[in-house]
Amino acid sequence: RKEVEQDPGPFNVPEGATVAFNCTYSNSASQSFFWYRQDCRKEPKLLMSVYSSGNEDGRFTAQLNRASQYISLLIRDSKLSDSATYLCVVPLYNTDKLIFGTGTRLQVFP
Amino acid sequence: GAGVSQSPRYKVAKRGQDVALRCDPISGHVSLFWYQQALGQGPEFLTYFQNEAQLDKSGLPSDRFFAERPEGSVSTLKIQRTQQEDSAVYLCASIMNTEAFFGQGTRLTVV
Numbered sequence: 691r692k693e694v695e696q697d698p699g700p701f702n703v704p705e706g707a708t709v710a711f712n713c714t715y716s717n718s719a720s721q722s723f724f725w726y727r728q729d730c731r732k733e734p735k736l737l738m739s740v741y742s743s744g745n746e747d748g749r750f751t752a753q754l755n756r757a758s759q760y761i762s763l764l765i766r767d768s769k770l771s772d773s774a775t776y777l778c779v780v781p782l783y784n785t786d787k788l789i790f791g792t793g794t795r796l797q798v799f800p
Numbered sequence: 801g802a803g804v805s806q807s808p809r810y811k812v813a814k815r816g817q818d819v820a821l822r823c824d825p826i827s828g829h830v831s832l833f834w835y836q837q838a839l840g841q842g843p844e845f846l847t848y849f850q851n852e853a854q855l856d857k858s859g860l861p862s863d864r865f866f867a868e869r870p871e872g873s874v875s876t877l878k879i880q881r882t883q884q885e886d887s888a889v890y891l892c893a894s895i896m897n898t899e900a901f902f903g904q905g906t907r908l909t910v911v
Contacts, residue, residue: 734900793842
């Protein structure tokens with residue numbers, strides 16, 4: 691089993707829709723989790739951190755389910771500018787080494 | 801500089817040629833990582849430095865790949881005798897307070 695797994699998508703949603711992505715991780719000892727956003731032909735950038743049960747930032751909500759070993763990212767009221775690839779990232783336990791999922795591609799259409 | 805700087809942005813190499821990719825991290829960032837990203841995939845870990853010490857090189861795909869950071873600042877990723885499967889974007893990141901700051905990457909195409 692891969693350390694971090696994501697559905698690659700693409701998820702095609704209309705503007706204003708709510709969309710959610712899941713990410714599963716294999717190491718139950720992992721303590722921190724991140725969502726990064728990557729635009730086409732650009733570098734990844736930090737979107738949100740998830741340290742305990744969850745985190746909310748405007749239209750974006752990240753949640754952690756330790757029992758089932760997954761994190762989710764919910765985007766409400768989708769905008770065209772949300773179109774990007776969303777990367778789930780889990781540090782290797784007790785290190786700085788970041789393990790990336792393959793990314794989930796989101797396309798928001800008018 | 802304000803961010804992580806990588807050069808060159810684009811590199812076309814003939815199969816068998818050696819290449820050197822440079823990363824200039826954010827000043828003061830101790831940890832530096834190299835990742836390889838193939839089209840449609842997430843970044844794959846290659847190697848990791850803390851200051852000048854290479855702590856983990858388990859992701860380097862073969863002994864043709866070599867990385868160094870001799871003074872704990874600028875890092876160079878060298879690929880010898882390039883093969884077509886080496887074609888990818890090579891990303892460098894430096895980390896501060898668990899956040900990774902990436903450079904724009906070097907897009908390597910081996911022909």
